[in-house]
Amino acid sequence: MSRPRQPQPSWLPLSTLSLTVALAATGCAHAPGPKEVAASYARALEExxxxxxxxxxSAPPEGQSAFLEHYADASVRQARAREVRAALPELQARAPALTLIQAKEGWRVVEEKPEDAPREALKRFLDAVGAGDWATAWSLLSDPLRARYTPERLREDFKHEPLSAERVRRARLALKEDVRVTASGAEFPIGKGRAVRLVREAGEYRVAAIE
Structure with a gap:
């Protein structure tokens, strides 16, 4: 004869209970939002x-060594963490051809002027270069340039190319001038037939050339 089944205990060991709760939660796992990710990033730098x-x-694996080198200095880590935390109240969410900002009423869609998006893309690239954030700068290059470069090689080129500082200076000045937007990209004239050129890839502007 089979033995009668024993009733299950009304209690469970803590470890078993924790596992049960964890498994139950996997069906409705909460993906961290922008604020949570940014705060976690700042905390990881601080620690x-x-x-x-x-x-x-969002940087590629090959950019990690440059990242580790850049943030090896505690003062640099702390400064970046403070910068991230200070930006949280003005957090934005971006996608190809779409930007949302956090307002008192909640997230709101930003309707930008045609020239705003390429200007912001170029500014982000120049800010990344100025901060020595080569992984971010690399991520803002056009597809052909990203295929040719790595963050480390981009850093070395800017370090050893004699005209790099002058090109960055001209590009900074171009940010204050008019931009010509086309169906495929945008151009910031910098004189003598030269320009900072951006292309649209999957709805996003990326730097293609600083002449």
């Missing part, structure tokens, strides 16, 4: 958990 911080970026 010198650089691998964790890098995992929260």
């Amino acid at each position: 010198n958990r650089l691998a964790d911080a890098y995992a929260l970026t």
Whole structure:
């Protein structure tokens, strides 16, 4: 004869209970929002958990060594963490051809002027170069340039190319001037037939040339 089934205990060990709760939660797991990710990134920098911080970026694996080198200095890490935290109240969410900002009423769609998007893309690139954030600068290059470069090689080119500083200076000045927007990209004239050129890829502007 089979033995009668024993009733299950009304209690469970803590570890078993925790596992049960965790498994139950996987069906409706909460994906961290922009504020949570940004705050986690700042906290990882403050605690010198650089691998964790890098995992929260969109940069490619080959850019990690430059990231680790840049944030090896505690003062640089702390400054970046403060910068991220200060930006949280003005957080934006971006996608190809779409930007949302956080307002008192909640997230709102930003309707931009045609020239705003390429101007912002170029500014982000120049800011990344100025901060030595080569992984971000690399991510803002056009597809052909990203195929040719890595963040490390981009850093070396800017370091050893004699005209790099002058080109960045001209590009900064071009940000204040008119921009010509076309169906495929945008141009910031910088005189003598030269321009900073951006292309549209999957709805996003990316830097193609600084002449």
